[in-house]
Every structure is written in C-alpha cells, then in structure tokens.
Amino acid sequence: xxxxxxxxxxxxxxxxxAASNAKPAEAAPRRALKDELRxxxxxxxxxxxxxxxxxxxxxxxxxxxxxAANISQLLLDIVLTxxxxxxxxxxxxDRLGLEGVLQAATVVSFSVLIILxxxxxxxxxxxxxILSTSTAMSRLPVALGFAAxxxxxxxxxxxxxxxxxxxxxxxxxxxxxxxxxxxxxxxxALLLSRLIIHSMLAQNLFRRRVLVIGTxxxxxxxxxxxxxxxxxxxxxxxxxxxxxxxxxxVKTAGQTFAVRNLLPASAVDELSMRLDIDEVVxxxxxxxxxxxxxxxxxxxxGYPVTDFNSFIERLTGRIDLAWLEISWLLHSTGFQMRMIxxxxxxxxxxxxSALALFVxxxxxxxxxxxxxxxxxxxxxxxxxxVTLNGRVFWLFKLRTxxxxxxxxxxxxxxxxxxxxxxxxxFLRRTRLDEIPQLLNILWGDMxxxxxxxxxxxxxxxxxxxxxxxxxxxxxxAGLTGxxxxxxxxGASLEDSQRKLExxxxxxxxxxxxxxxxxxxxxxxxxxxxxxxx
Numbered sequence: 001x002x003x004x005x006x007x008x009x010x011x012x013x014x015x016x017x018a019a020s021n022a023k024p025a026e027a028a029p030r031r032a033l034k035d036e037l038r039x040x041x042x043x044x045x046x047x048x049x050x051x052x053x054x055x056x057x058x059x060x061x062x063x064x065x066x067x068a069a070n071i072s073q074l075l076l077d078i079v080l081t082x083x084x085x086x087x088x089x090x091x092x093x094d095r096l097g098l099e100g101v102l103q104a105a106t107v108v109s110f111s112v113l114i115i116l117x118x119x120x121x122x123x124x125x126x127x128x129x130i131l132s133t134s135t136a137m138s139r140l141p142v143a144l145g146f147a148a149x150x151x152x153x154x155x156x157x158x159x160x161x162x163x164x165x166x167x168x169x170x171x172x173x174x175x176x177x178x179x180x181x182x183x184x185x186x187x188x189a190l191l192l193s194r195l196i197i198h199s200m201l202a203q204n205l206f207r208r209r210v211l212v213i214g215t216x217x218x219x220x221x222x223x224x225x226x227x228x229x230x231x232x233x234x235x236x237x238x239x240x241x242x243x244x245x246x247x248x249x250v251k252t253a254g255q256t257f258a259v260r261n262l263l264p265a266s267a268v269d270e271l272s273m274r275l276d277i278d279e280v281v282x283x284x285x286x287x288x289x290x291x292x293x294x295x296x297x298x299x300x301x302g303y304p305v306t307d308f309n310s311f312i313e314r315l316t317g318r319i320d321l322a323w324l325e326i327s328w329l330l331h332s333t334g335f336q337m338r339m340i341x342x343x344x345x346x347x348x349x350x351x352x353s354a355l356a357l358f359v360x361x362x363x364x365x366x367x368x369x370x371x372x373x374x375x376x377x378x379x380x381x382x383x384x385x386v387t388l389n390g391r392v393f394w395l396f397k398l399r400t401x402x403x404x405x406x407x408x409x410x411x412x413x414x415x416x417x418x419x420x421x422x423x424x425x426f427l428r429r430t431r432l433d434e435i436p437q438l439l440n441i442l443w444g445d446m447x448x449x450x451x452x453x454x455x456x457x458x459x460x461x462x463x464x465x466x467x468x469x470x471x472x473x474x475x476x477a478g479l480t481g482x483x484x485x486x487x488x489x490g491a492s493l494e495d496s497q498r499k500l501e502x503x504x505x506x507x508x509x510x511x512x513x514x515x516x517x518x519x520x521x522x523x524x525x526x527x528x529x530x531x532x533x
Contacts, residue, residue: 063302069206070125073197080189082112085182097168111151111182118143123524131233148183208235208278214242216285218308245290268294272303283308318501334508349448353441364435374423377403385453387477393445396436400424437479449515450478451503462496472503480522482506488530
C-alpha cells in the first residue's frame with residue numbers, strides 16, 4: 001500500500017509494499033515480489049468461539065547481523081593504526097633511542113589511545129563524517145594535530161618519570177621525530193581505513209532493512225526523516241499496510257461480517273524473512289482492531305519489534321514532542337540516576353572544573369584585559385539563571401555586550417547582534433566568555449554536563465508554551481550538554497523546543513559514559529561553531 005493508503009486493484013492490501021528509497025526502475029521486481037508473497041486467507045465468516053487456524057510457515061530463518069558503520073570504523077582504525085605504528089617503531093626503536101620492545105609498545109599504545117580520543121572528540125565517528133569524505137578529511141588533520149601536541153607533552157614531561165634511565169625522552173628532537181613518524185603512519189592508516197569503510201558502504205554492508213507497519217501520518221513522518229537526513233544511506237525502509245494486523249470486513253448477501261484475518265500470525269514473520277528485514281517498526285495512527293499476535297511470533301524468531309516513539313528517539317537522538325505519548329514515556333526504560341551516579345558526577349564536576357580553571361587562568365586574564373581595553377564597564381557579567389529543582393542562581397560570564405544592552409528588557413541575542421562588542425564577538429565564538437562558569441560548577445550551582453541554564457523570565461514564558469519544559473530542572477544545569485553538541489544556538493520558540501527534545505533525551509538516557517562522550521565532543525563544537533550569537 002502506498003503512503004496515501006490507496007491499494008492497487010487486484011493486489012491484497014496486506015502485502016502491498018513501498019520502499020521509501022526505491023528507484024522507479026525497481027518497481028517491476030517489487031511487483032513480482034508482492035505477487036510472490038500472496039498468502040492464502042479464508043473468506044468465510046468466523047463462527048462465535050471458533051478457533052481460527054493460522055497459515056503454516058514454510059521456513060524459519062533468524063535475522064542477519066548488520067554491523068554499525070561507526071563501530072566498524074572505530075575497530076578498523078584501532079587495528080590499522082596499531083599494526084602500522086607497531087610495524088615501523090618495532091623495526092627502528094633502537095635507532096630512535098627507545099630501550100626495548102616493551103618501551104616501544106608503551107609508546108605505540110599511548111599514541112594510538114590519544115589519537116582515538118581526539119578522533120572521537122572532533123566528530124570523526126559521527127554519521128556525517130562516516131558518509132562524507134570531505135568532512136572526514138577536514139577533521140582528521142585537526143584530530144592528529146591535537147593528538148601530536150598531547151603525545152609530545154607526555155613524552156617530554158611524563159615518560160621521563162616512567163622511565164628515569166631513558167634519556168631519549170629528554171631530547172626534544174627525538175620526541176619530535178617519534179611523533180612525526182607516528183603521526184605520518186597514523187594518517188596513512190586512517191585514510192586507508194576510511195577507504196575500506198566507504199567501499200563497504202558502497203556495497204550496502206551497513207544498510208539495515210526496516211519494515212514499517214502503517215501507512216498514515218506516522219509512517220509518512222518516518223519516510224520524511226529518512227529522506228531529509230543522512231539516515232537513508234544506512235537504512236532501507238519498506239512500508240506495509242496496517243490492515244495486515246486487522247480484521248477483514250466481508251459483505252455477503254447484504255450483510256457485513258467481521259472476518260478474523262488469518263494473516264497476523266505469520267504474515268509479518270513471512271515478510272520479514274522474504275524481504276530480509278532486520279527490524280519491524282509499529283507506526284499505527286489508530287490501534288483499534290489491531291491484533292499483535294503476529295508481532296509476538298516475529299519477535300520470538302529474533303526480529304526486533306520497535307514502537308514508533310522508540311524508533312524516532314533512536315533515529316534522531318531526541319524525544320520528539322510533536323509525536324510524544326506520555327504513556328510511552330512512563331512505560332519505557334530510563335530516568336534512572338542512582339545515588340552513586342550523583343556522587344560520582346559531583347566528584348568529577350569538582351575535580352574537572354578545578355583543573356580547567358587552573359589551566360585556563362592565563363587565558364582568562366588576557367581576556368579580562370582585552371575587555372577592559374575594548375569598552376568601558378565591568379569585566380564580568382552576572383545574570384539570574386534557573387538550575388536543579390527550579391532554584392535561581394547567579395551565573396557569571398565575561399561581559400560580551402555593551403553595559404546598556406538590556407535597557408529595554410531581556411531578549412534573545414540575534415544574529416550579528418549590534419549589542420555585542422568586538423572582543424565579545426570573539427569570546428562568544430570561542431566560548432571563552434563561559435570560563436567563569438567553572439566557579440558556578442565548583443559552588444554546586446551547575447554541572448559540567450546538563451541542560452543549559454535559562455533565565456527565569458524565559459523559563460516562565462517557555463513553560464507555558466512547551467510541554468514538559470520544567471522537566472529540564474530535574475538535573476543540574478550544565479556548561480555543555482547533549483543539546484549543545486547536536487543543535488545550534490537557540491533564539492526562538494522553535495529552537496527552544498528542539499533543544500528541549502535533546503535535553504529530555506539526555507535526562508531519560510543519563511549515564512556517566514554519555515557525560516564523558518559529551519565532554520569530548522564539545523571540542524568539535526568549539527572548533528566548528530554553528531550559529532554562535
């Protein structure tokens with residue numbers, strides 16, 4: 001059935017499919033497949049209490065394994081980079097002054113680990129970098145540059161403490177030579193890794209096949225998401241009519257009978273096997289008269305059956321408020337932050353913010369001098385914001401606007417806002433104006449990771465406009481967050497709703513590992529800012 005619900009004449013509506021990314025030339029094979037998949041069904045009205053027999057399944061096959069493209073890229077990077085660096089350094093370690101194979105292995109292991117961290121931090125394993133060669137090429141040198149700088153610092157200042165007898169690490173020229181050799185080898189290995197992954201992408205080895213049951217608004221929304229984003233390159237979506245799960249009305253001698261459809265017990269399972277489906281998504285606008293027996297059998301055979309909201313959440317990384325069902329939010333897993341998580345998160349906040357404040361102190365002093373020389377007025381700026389449990393606190397920032405910027409009342413910053421000073425524009429673009437918020441983290445007003453704190457005026461306004469907005473305040477406000485690394489600066493009601501959707505996803509799916517990932521990916525946002533105002 002097509003998405004507008006019109007079934008071609010003579011084709012059973014239960015098995016008429018439409019692929020969201022099928023080309024016109026594929027129509028004939030698809031029609032042949034539809035005809036092949038026709039199953040027998042009774043046209044006799046079921047008697048009250050009669051047990052209806054199901055269609056016997058002709059075979060049983062479990063779903064295939066489809067590797068994730070980003071995980072495959074990561075594993076291939078680890079293997080190729082490690083093997084390439086080890087192969088070279090193990091041959092020339094004595095010429096470089098390294099004492100033994102074990103010491104060379106330590107250098108290789110540390111170098112590969114740092115390279116992988118910066119590859120992740122610069123977004124080299126995000127979907128856009130996996131699919132776009134130009135994006136990957138622009139990020140690889142940056143990641144390797146940061147990694148080389150950190151490895152140099154570790155070799156020259158840290159390794160002499162680990163190996164006091166080895167004088168090689170005290171030589172800057174030797175350290176630079178080791179780093180240049182290792183970085184060059186790593187670059188070649190990473191380029192080869194991406195060529196292999198792109199070749200596998202061209203063969204559709206990472207492409208998952210999804211069967212969406214439904215042809216209404218929800219199914220159309222899935223199709224739009226698949227076509228308007230890069231998701232379509234990694235998944236192929238087919239649609240089946242919701243009638244596959246419903247009773248079939250039959251007219252006989254002027255009367256209408258509700259005939260129990262014989263297909264639900266096996267049709268979905270049959271489709272999943274014949275089309276080599278990897279997942280079934282239930283996207284029904286109306287569940288009245290729906291029988292889920294066939295989906296249970298399909299799930300028992302190993303095919304994942306996913307609810308519409310869960311599928312959208314996983315696909316987009318946010319909780320879409322336009323389609324949100326509160327019952328789904330209540331019954332799905334998530335919103336679990338244990339006491340140990342709170343304690344560990346707070347401990348890390350204190351340790352990391354203190355370290356960051358110490359490291360950034362010289363930059364902070366230079367920025368303070370630049371602000372004072374640029375425009376008259378105070379160096380720091382404080383503003384009321386809302387954090388955990390709706391508590392209002394004073395947030396500190398470096399001043400980036402004129403002192404009379406809000407003489408007419410609070411408002412969002414516009415693009416190329418005339419109130420922003422010359423130095424302030426640079427501070428905002430590099431996020432250096434937010435360094436004083438490390439003090440707010442030390443005092444317990446904020447966390448390193450969490451929803452960005454909003455002003456009380458806007459909180460009151462947005463709480464009336466957006467459902468579940470105050471749920472953001474169930475955790476501490478953050479210096480960075482899931483919304484910040486996935487969405488641009490928000491300066492409208494629509495932007496606020498989208499960022500709320502990302503914040504709700506973060507709160508629902510909280511984990512300390514996700515916090516660490518967000519902290520690392522903040523580097524990508526700092527290097528390639530989008531929509532900074």
